[in-house]
Amino acid sequence: MTFQADLEKLFGLKNVTYKYNLSKEELFHEAIANDKGRVRRGGPSNEQKAFPTKLGVKGPLVYYTDPDCTGRRTKDTFAVKWPEVADEIWFKADLSPYDPTAYEGLLKRVIQHLNDKKASLYVKDVFMGSDEDFAVPYRFVGEYATHAAFVDNMFPKNLEGVKDVDARRWTMINVPSFECVPERDGSRSEAAVIIDARNKICLVAGRADYCGVNKKTIFTVGNYLLPKEGRLSMHCSANVGAKNDGAILFGLSGTGKTTLSADASRKLIGDDEIIWSDNGLCNLEGGCYAKLINLDKAAEPVIAEAMSKAGCIIENVPPLPGKTMAECHPDELDLNDDSIAENTRLSYPLEVVPNVMPKGRGPHPQTIVLLTADAYGVLPPISILEPKDVMYHFVSGFTARVAGTEVGVTEPQPTFSACFGGPFMAHRPNVYAELLAKKMEQNKARCILLNTGWSGGKYGVGKRMSLKVTRALLNAALNGELDSVETEKLPILNLTIPKSCPNVDSGILNPRNTWADKAEYDVTATKLRDAFRENFQKKGFASFGIEERI
Numbered sequence: 173m174t175f176q177a178d179l180e181k182l183f184g185l186k187n188v189t190y191k192y193n194l195s196k197e198e199l200f201h202e203a204i205a206n207d208k209g210r211v212r213r214g215g216p217s218n219e220q221k222a223f224p225t226k227l228g229v230k231g232p233l234v235y236y237t238d239p240d241c242t243g244r245r246t247k248d249t250f251a252v253k254w255p256e257v258a259d260e261i262w263f264k265a266d267l268s269p270y271d272p273t274a275y276e277g278l279l280k281r282v283i284q285h286l287n288d289k290k291a292s293l294y295v296k297d298v299f300m301g302s303d304e305d306f307a308v309p310y311r312f313v314g315e316y317a318t319h320a321a322f323v324d325n326m327f328p329k330n331l332e333g334v335k336d337v338d339a340r341r342w343t344m345i346n347v348p349s350f351e352c353v354p355e356r357d358g359s360r361s362e363a364a365v366i367i368d369a370r371n372k373i374c375l376v377a378g379r380a381d382y383c384g385v386n387k388k389t390i391f392t393v394g395n396y397l398l399p400k401e402g403r404l405s406m407h408c409s410a411n412v413g414a415k416n417d418g419a420i421l422f423g424l425s426g427t428g429k430t431t432l433s434a435d436a437s438r439k440l441i442g443d444d445e446i447i448w449s450d451n452g453l454c455n456l457e458g459g460c461y462a463k464l465i466n467l468d469k470a471a472e473p474v475i476a477e478a479m480s481k482a483g484c485i486i487e488n489v490p491p492l493p494g495k496t497m498a499e500c501h502p503d504e505l506d507l508n509d510d511s512i513a514e515n516t517r518l519s520y521p522l523e524v525v526p527n528v529m530p531k532g533r534g535p536h537p538q539t540i541v542l543l544t545a546d547a548y549g550v551l552p553p554i555s556i557l558e559p560k561d562v563m564y565h566f567v568s569g570f571t572a573r574v575a576g577t578e579v580g581v582t583e584p585q586p587t588f589s590a591c592f593g594g595p596f597m598a599h600r601p602n603v604y605a606e607l608l609a610k611k612m613e614q615n616k617a618r619c620i621l622l623n624t625g626w627s628g629g630k631y632g633v634g635k636r637m638s639l640k641v642t643r644a645l646l647n648a649a650l651n652g653e654l655d656s657v658e659t660e661k662l663p664i665l666n667l668t669i670p671k672s673c674p675n676v677d678s679g680i681l682n683p684r685n686t687w688a689d690k691a692e693y694d695v696t697a698t699k700l701r702d703a704f705r706e707n708f709q710k711k712g713f714a715s716f717g718i719e720e721r722i
């Protein structure tokens with residue numbers, strides 16, 4: 173079937189035109205001409221003159237979302253509560269149930285809207301995962317060329333040997349020009365992101381401009397499909413060392429998956445969405461999506477270099493003072509400016525990374541890293557875990573966010589997000605936990621908890637761990653230098669910490685030593701311990717065999 177016939181059958185799209193599988197260069201031209209005029213061309217300054225003819229080929233595209241769409245709309249993310257998935261899908265606040273009848277009405281109106289306006293739509297065919305055994309065909313259909321270019325950057329294309337592509341395909345339809353009406357459509361606001369497992373559709377109705385929606389929504393689908401085949405889908409990054417030693421780094425947003433996996437001395441598998449199957453590790457994606465806010469170019473050369481490469485997309489970074497958006501290029505963007513968003517981003521395909529694993533595939537991991545950014549400042553920079561600790565921390569999924577950047581807000585907020593990615597986990601945590609336990613049983617790996625958060629006091633008093641220290645700790649663990657080091661037990665939080673680590677001041681390894689007021693440390697650590705315990709009880713983790721460890 174042609175893609176047009178397919179889309180007519182699936183949605184009833186008739187009166188529209190398509191731009192199918194355009195090249196990145198073509199999509200950049202389209203984006204600049206059509207995406208509401210919100211994108212700007214960019215590129216290294218000395219190549220700027222070449223742009224009128226080589227637009228977007230010589231440099232990245234700079235894209236600005238609507239100001240209220242600079243991140244994922246978690247409260248507007250749903251899955252249709254069809255009877256056959258009502259018990260299977262883990263419905264919760266960030267993946268709420270959508271009434272099937274309301275959904276059918278909404279989808280009909282979105283399609284009517286596109287047919288009425290004789291919409292011009294970009295179509296991009298890609299795959300989730302580059303392993304032919306399980307790659308999920310993903311068709312993006314949407315109004316913004318930038319989104320199509322993002323999908324092109326972020327997913328593998330042109331895979332040979334994938335079976336039943338047409339029958340297994342998932343289709344996203346992304347329509348920012350539509351406006352949901354909650355009373356009529358059953359949505360919560362003017363926009364809704366809805367996963368329909370019966371018809372293999374992801375519907376983005378209304379403005380959800382943030383490019384990340386086009387990857388995290390389909391990631392949630394992967395987390396629904398792949399565990400049913402015994403494959404563990406994970407919210408983690410992964411890379412491989414010179415000895416073919418694989419590592420995975422789990423973590424919630426902002427804990428360092430992307431930053432720490434970008435290491436010139438190790439080959440990258442992927443920065444965010446990884447499958448662990450009997451074949452080893454495999455990236456679900458074909459690109460990275462790095463945060464740019466306050467990027468230290470010297471400390472993060474891999475990400476900094478990607479910024480000037482052709483085909484990349486820079487999102488929501490304002491120009492430097494005195495420059496206008498119309499004239500700016502990457503050298504003139506202000507990476508420290510959070511006036512549009514804290515969540516400024518760079519999307520780049522794996523091809524621009526100097527050191528990558530072919531097809532984003534690698535061996536079983538030798539090291540499992542759980543990342544957390546503890547703003548209470550009470551977790552050790554590094555702890556050595558046993559498998560049962562890993563299971564406990566995996567289901568707990570702790571990180572502490574800082575409440576905000578407003579003056580006077582100094583109290584960290586504990587966030588417990590199961591499997592270090594609750595919003596994207598379509599099944600209940602036990603599904604992933606059981607698979608992880610099995611994988612760890614089959615493949616012995618060393619395990620660590622790496623705290624990239626605060627040291628020397630809580631947020632507002634202490635400082636965020638320096639990247640240099642975090643990398644030194646991580647490298648020591650990856651090299652096996654902590655495997656037989658002398659350790660001590662940290663009371664209250666019941667963690668095992670090394671007494672020394674190469675290239676790291678041993679004075680920081682026990683967090684209590686870094687606090688001026690030890691009594692306050694104990695009070696704060698106890699507060700965090702109680703939050704862990706309460707979360708464990710509330711979520712009933714003991715009922716599926718997880719041992720309480722704190």
Ligand SMILES: Nc1ncnc2c1ncn2[C@@H]1O[C@H](COP(=O)(O)OP(=O)(O)O)[C@@H](O)[C@H]1O
Pocket residue numbers: 423424425426427428429430431432443462463464465467624625636637638639640642
């Ligand atoms: N010690 C540290 N370890 C990791 N990241 C750090 C550290 N200190 C500051 N950061 C910053 O925190 C952010 C981590 O974000 P990122 O790597 O994108 O996380 P994730 O991919 O898990 O969402 C980056 O902006 C990074 O520069």
Ligand SMILES: C=C(OP(=O)(O)O)C(=O)O
Pocket residue numbers: 244384388424425426429430444461
């Ligand atoms: C893209 C995202 O992932 P992360 O912040 O973990 O990189 C996101 O959460 O929107």
Ligand SMILES: [Mn+2]
Pocket residue numbers: 429430431443444461462463
């Ligand atoms: Mn990331």
